[in-house]
Amino acid sequence: MFEHQVKFRVLYSDTDKMGYMYYGQYAKYLEMGRVESLRSLGLSYRSMEDTGVIMPVLDLKLKYIKPLYYDDEVILITKICKMPGTRIYFEYELRNPKGEVATIAETTLVFVDRETGKPCLIPENFKSKMETYF
Amino acid sequence: MFEHQVKFRVLYSDTDKMGYMYYGQYAKYLEMGRVESLRSLGLSYRSMEDTGVIMPVLDLKLKYIKPLYYDDEVILITKICKMPGTRIYFEYELRNPKGEVATIAETTLVFVDRETGKPCLIPENFKSKMETYF
Amino acid sequence: MFEHQVKFRVLYSDTDKMGYMYYGQYAKYLEMGRVESLRSLGLSYRSMEDTGVIMPVLDLKLKYIKPLYYDDEVILITKICKMPGTRIYFEYELRNPKGEVATIAETTLVFVDRETGKPCLIPENFKSKMETYF
Amino acid sequence: MFEHQVKFRVLYSDTDKMGYMYYGQYAKYLEMGRVESLRSLGLSYRSMEDTGVIMPVLDLKLKYIKPLYYDDEVILITKICKMPGTRIYFEYELRNPKGEVATIAETTLVFVDRETGKPCLIPENFKSKMETYF
Numbered sequence: 177m178f179e180h181q182v183k184f185r186v187l188y189s190d191t192d193k194m195g196y197m198y199y200g201q202y203a204k205y206l207e208m209g210r211v212e213s214l215r216s217l218g219l220s221y222r223s224m225e226d227t228g229v230i231m232p233v234l235d236l237k238l239k240y241i242k243p244l245y246y247d248d249e250v251i252l253i254t255k256i257c258k259m260p261g262t263r264i265y266f267e268y269e270l271r272n273p274k275g276e277v278a279t280i281a282e283t284t285l286v287f288v289d290r291e292t293g294k295p296c297l298i299p300e301n302f303k304s305k306m307e308t309y310f
Numbered sequence: 311m312f313e314h315q316v317k318f319r320v321l322y323s324d325t326d327k328m329g330y331m332y333y334g335q336y337a338k339y340l341e342m343g344r345v346e347s348l349r350s351l352g353l354s355y356r357s358m359e360d361t362g363v364i365m366p367v368l369d370l371k372l373k374y375i376k377p378l379y380y381d382d383e384v385i386l387i388t389k390i391c392k393m394p395g396t397r398i399y400f401e402y403e404l405r406n407p408k409g410e411v412a413t414i415a416e417t418t419l420v421f422v423d424r425e426t427g428k429p430c431l432i433p434e435n436f437k438s439k440m441e442t443y444f
Numbered sequence: 445m446f447e448h449q450v451k452f453r454v455l456y457s458d459t460d461k462m463g464y465m466y467y468g469q470y471a472k473y474l475e476m477g478r479v480e481s482l483r484s485l486g487l488s489y490r491s492m493e494d495t496g497v498i499m500p501v502l503d504l505k506l507k508y509i510k511p512l513y514y515d516d517e518v519i520l521i522t523k524i525c526k527m528p529g530t531r532i533y534f535e536y537e538l539r540n541p542k543g544e545v546a547t548i549a550e551t552t553l554v555f556v557d558r559e560t561g562k563p564c565l566i567p568e569n570f571k572s573k574m575e576t577y578f
Numbered sequence: 579m580f581e582h583q584v585k586f587r588v589l590y591s592d593t594d595k596m597g598y599m600y601y602g603q604y605a606k607y608l609e610m611g612r613v614e615s616l617r618s619l620g621l622s623y624r625s626m627e628d629t630g631v632i633m634p635v636l637d638l639k640l641k642y643i644k645p646l647y648y649d650d651e652v653i654l655i656t657k658i659c660k661m662p663g664t665r666i667y668f669e670y671e672l673r674n675p676k677g678e679v680a681t682i683a684e685t686t687l688v689f690v691d692r693e694t695g696k697p698c699l700i701p702e703n704f705k706s707k708m709e710t711y712f
Contacts, residue, residue, distance in 0.1 A: 187613070189468055189606035193459040193514055199367040200337025200457055204591035207334065211589070211649070221590075222649040232377070233333040238370045246461055247613070247624040321479070322489075323472035323602055325595040327648055334591055338457035345455070345515070356515040380595055381479070381490040467635040468605030475602065500645070501601040506638045 178256040178309040180213035186248045196243040203236060206268055206281055209254035213266075217305045228291060229299055234263070234284040242278040249273055259310040260302075262287055262295045312390040312443040314347035320382045330377040337370060340402055340415055343388035351439045362425060363433055368397070368418040376412040383407055393444040394436075396421055396429045446524040446577040448481035454516045464511040471504060474536055474549055477522035481534075485573045496559060497567055502531070502552040510546040517541055527578040528570075530555055530563045580658040580711040582615035588650045598645040605638060608670055608683055611656035615668075619707045630693060631701055636665070636686040644680040651675055661712040662704075664689055664697045 184205055192198040211221050221231070244250055251271040258265055263286050270279040289296040298306070318339055326332040345355050355365070378384055385405040392399055397420050404413040423430040432440070452473055460466040479489050489499070512518055519539040526533055531554050538547040557564040566574070586607055594600040613623050623633070646652055653673040660667055665688050672681040691698040700708070 185610075185613075187606055188460050188462075188609055189466055191461040192456050193461065193463045194364055194366065194456075195461045196366065198457055199370060200334065200341065203334030203337065204589055207590055208587075211587075220649070230328055232328065232330065232374070234374055236333060236370070236372045236374075240366070240368055240370075243366070247622070319476075319479075321472055322475055322594050322596075323600055326590050327593040327595065327597045328590075329595045332591055338455055341456055342453075345453075354515070381488070462632055462634065464634065467638060468602065468609065471602030471605070498596055500596065500598065500642070502642055504601060504638070504640045504642075508635055508637065511634070 178213070178217075178306070180209070180216050180254045182209060182212045182252050182254070184208065184250055184252060186244050186246055186250060188246060191246050195245065197245070197248075199238070199240060202238055202270075202279060202281065205250075205252060205270075206236075206254075206266070206283060209252045209268055210266055210283075210285075213254040213256075219302055219305060224299060224302065225290075227299065228289060229296065230288050230290050231264070231285045232288060234286055235282075237282045239280045240278075241280065242272060242276060244270065244272060244278050250278070256306070256309070260298050260306060262297060264298070312347070312351075312440070314343070314350050314388045316343060316346045316386050316388070318342065318384055318386060320378050320380055320384060322380060325380050329379065331379070331382075333372070333374060336372055336404075336413060336415065339384075339386060339404075340370075340388075340400070340417060343386045343402055344400055344417075344419075347388040347390075353436055353439060358433060358436070359424075361433065362423060363430065364422050364424050365398070365419045366422060368420055369416075371416045373414045374412075375414065376406060376410060378404065378406060378412050384412070390440070390443070394432050394440060396431060398432070446481070446485075446574070448477070448484050448522045450477060450480045450520050450522070452476065452518055452520060454512050454514055454518060456514060459514050463513065465513070465516075467506070467508060470506055470538075470547060470549065473518075473520060473538075474504075474522075474534070474551060477520045477536055478534055478551075478553075481522040481524075487570055487573060492567060492570070493558075495567065496557060497564065498556050498558050499532070499553045500556060502554055503550075505550045507548045508546075509548065510540060510544055512538065512540060512546050518546070524574070524577070528566050528574060530565060532566070580615070580619075580708070582611070582618050582656045584611060584614045584654050584656070586610065586652055586654060588646050588648055588652060590648060593648050597647065599647070599650075601640070601642060604640055604672075604681060604683065607652075607654060607672075608638075608656075608668070608685060611654045611670055612668055612685075612687075615656040615658075621704055621707060626701060626704065627692075629701065630691060631698065632690050632692050633666070633687045634690060636688055637684075639684045641682045642680075643682065644674060644678060646672065646674060646680050652680070658708070658711070662700050662708060664699055666700070
């Protein structure tokens with residue numbers, strides 16, 4: 177299993193009139209979790225795209241357990257629990273400043289060859305990095 | 311069962327460098343679906359809030375079947391398939407300009423008394439409108 | 445002079461914890477104003493892009509005079525006050541449900557040839573539509 | 579004069595189909611610049627709000643000189659060039675990974691007493707921190 181942590185602050189921009197982080201603002205932070213977790217492995221999503229492989233999102237699940245508030249420093253934990261093949265599953269946990277699990281989430285992404293538009297296997301350098309965790 | 315349709319256009323603002331509607335931009339349109347479907351029943355979410363009942367989102371599920379593209383006119387179908395109690399379940403279908411189902415989604419919301427912060431029953435006027443559909 | 449009106453509703457998504465429409469949410473509605481005003485002339489920004497001309501934004505000015513609130517139905521007035529050449533200037537006025545001017549804005553965009561990345565003249569069909577207003 | 583630097587990465591979420599950071603995504607990073615620059619002085623915008631003073635934005639100006647691209651690490655420089663009174667002026671500079679000025683911006687904010695809804699003077703602790711720079 178592979179696990180990574182990154183922190184972010186809830187911006188005013190993220191809040192809504194209820195005073196919470198708006199339910200539609202989480203997805204971009206999950207993206208940040210994916211990209212920074214890959215970067216921590218020496219993998220750059222941008223470089224992967226430059227070699228012609230893109231990773232569209234197939235599905236997203238979010239469970240809002242406790243609200244996140246303005247200026248909260250949130251710990252975002254990103255996990256890959258299964259060796260990726262054509263698809264890659266990410267799991268996420270967002271912890272509020274008290275250390276409580278505020279949100280859990282899951283996404284499935286698929287490796288796609290930009291030329292053909294068809295699913296393809298995980299690129300070799302990505303695969304070899306991942307194999308050390310499984 | 312209650313069903314409602316509304317249309318929207320994919321803005322440049324909604325796209326990402328892949329050329330698709332970004333996966334994190336859907337949630338706000340689901341919100342639009344909820345609010346406009348309620349308005350079509352003569353129910354105003356704003357008025358409900360003014361009477362002290364808020365409706366935080368408990369969970370969100372999105373399945374991205376086909377991409378939506380810039381300037382696509384999208385049909386958003388919002389459904390309530392079950393009589394709401396303390397919670398209300400919405401289902402959604404987004405159809406692309408060819409009429410194909412591009413995205414399906416589900417959300418659960420809970421009625422909460424703003425004073426106590428505790429779940430409460432569906433407000434009476436909302437309930438009586440809903441009962442005609444079930 | 446060319447002038448166009450379109451309406452939109454302030455979403456929960458647009459609000460912040462102050463209860464106002466967040467100052468960073470206006471730009472996407474200005475984009476909607478531009479695109480819908482052009483569409484009303486029979487011009488499609490998407491088709492223009494398909495012929496190889498893009499229109500990046502050079503500058504943006506926004507003056508927030510009165511707040512806009514959740515669920516407000518806002519009238520967005522988009523104006524072109526000067527015959528466009530290589531650049532096009534838009535002016536905007538947002539009116540709240542009382543009819544008061546809540547926000548004024550300006551943007552400058554430039555026509556760019558996507559191949560060369562260099563500024564180019566306004567496309568012919570766009571030019572001829574515009575000339576009837578000046 | 580007071581000056582502060584913070585870095586951020588352009589997310590996929592921030593890009594549009596042109597491949598650039600969308601012109602409407604900058605405002606939230608300017609907010610981050612304001613909040614983090616104040617935090618570096620030991621000032622918390624959240625605490626200020628808790629004492630009843632809010633800071634709505636009166637105007638925003640953005641000049642897009644060079645595009646910012648996906649995954650660019652951007653240096654955001656936030657400056658206060660004038661001792662704040664009832665209003666506070668921020669200036670911003672965004673530098674791309676080559677160190678070039680990609681964007682410049684300005685905002686005016688006003689101190690407002692939440693109870694009365696009227697403009698008020700800069701809070702004392704904020705004022706005394708600021709005075710050391712002017």
